[in-house]
Amino acid sequence: MIKVSLADHVTLFQGDALSVLTTLPAESVDAVLTDPPYSSGGVTLGARQAPPAQKYQQSATRRHYPPMLGDAKDQRSWTMWCTLWLSECWRIAREGAPLMVFTDWRQLPALTDAVQGAGWSWRGIVAWDKRSARPQLGRFRQQCEYVIFASRGRFAAPSRACLPGVYAYPVNPASKVHLTSKPVALITDLLAVTAADATVLDPFMGGGSVGEACLATGRGYIGCELSPEYFEISRERLKKFLTERG
Template identity: 40%
Template sequence: MTRKKTAAKKHLQLDSVKKRLGKPFFESKGIAIYHGDTLELSSQLPANTFDALITDPPYCSGAPGSAVMADPSQKYCQSGKTLGRPSFGGDFRDQRSFKYWSLLWIAQAFNACKESAYGLVFTDWRQLATMTDALQAGGFCFKGLISWDKGGGARAPHKGYFRHQCEYIPWGTKGKVPRLIDRGPFAGSYSIRVSQPDKHHMTGKPTQLMQQLVQCVPPGGLTFDPFCGSGTTLVASALEGRSAIGFEVSEQYCEIAAQRVKAAQHGKPLHFQKT
């Protein structure tokens, strides 16, 4: 596909979404951010629009009761120290309500995806079976797991434990896995350490990791991230010549994501500054 045709395709896909959702919170060179609740916004998306769902939703992980209801800073930051990273909502559900909620937004994303589109959703070891069920119940054909090894810096409760140093990405497709001639096969496991200057969210994923994952999207294609947080999926898409639309319920994180996308498009990655 020529560069001119790729650009035209990019604008058509984005325009179809904007006709339904209106003006984005932020838009620049094929990347758009909408501020709002995912279930409300996703219900308005046009069908057969996205080339992939790639997202990192709240895990709602931990033991029932106090761990589920705890502020994310108490669950994901050592000693509750956020270092200036904003907290976030939606991490309070028990496992049954988490599965039902996940089914709802995955089904909406599935409807908005094209035939043969990919669905990649992050989770941890506690919610792995639950998210795998939700991915399939939402419509995607489950094809396997991608592992992300965070490295030896991952915490363990005490010396008797094996470290929980991997997180997982159940993946599937809307129908058959496409036969590609321009990219792939893609790695099924990634060993990429978390870099603090690159981490703008308490549970943020490395930009390098997301750059690898968006390779399943065709150049110029459109990715959907219904929980874009600090915008790493969008940043990776911009760096890799893909378009992306993200939803985010926190206006503060919408601002952070917008600043990161603008910096990436100018070739100057925005580094997190501790406070």
């Protein structure tokens, strides 16, 4: 495990999320916002074990990204694994902290079970409308991904703002640094349920979108990534961001 502190309020870990999380103190973060590997992309184990670039990219737009790790679990082991890391996040979160976890339509039921099994109080889902998706002959496009919203105990809302339940942001291929990069603007909107000085935990940092949104809004950030390549990409991205912002 490697630990790097980019600033007082920004700490990054390279290592397995479960090992890293066990080192963090109880009730030490104000929110958890993360985007784990979905282990999705098919209903059979064979389909799930295809390379993520094949599962999640249309052939016409395929670009090369470093491999995304941990995306080939079967349904039962994925659900159990999610329960384990979500339980650790629950321990590390302060009472009243919000949890936001990305998922897709296939994994939504399993992940809401894992969230509740880990002790979180499930409070709803937010839809991310990606504005485009592969056309499906005679069927509906899967145009949305979802963010499960939960809290540790009674949710301590930081404001009385009435927030939308759907956010529409297209994926901009030019700004993607990860196969499944999430738009920074979307993450920034989601941070509305956290206090302006919150420290946010993200056990699956990927290319660093959650980190960039936290830094851009003055929040603290603790990120973890298993892949050394993505860890470096995120570290460089956040370091550059901090340097340019002074």
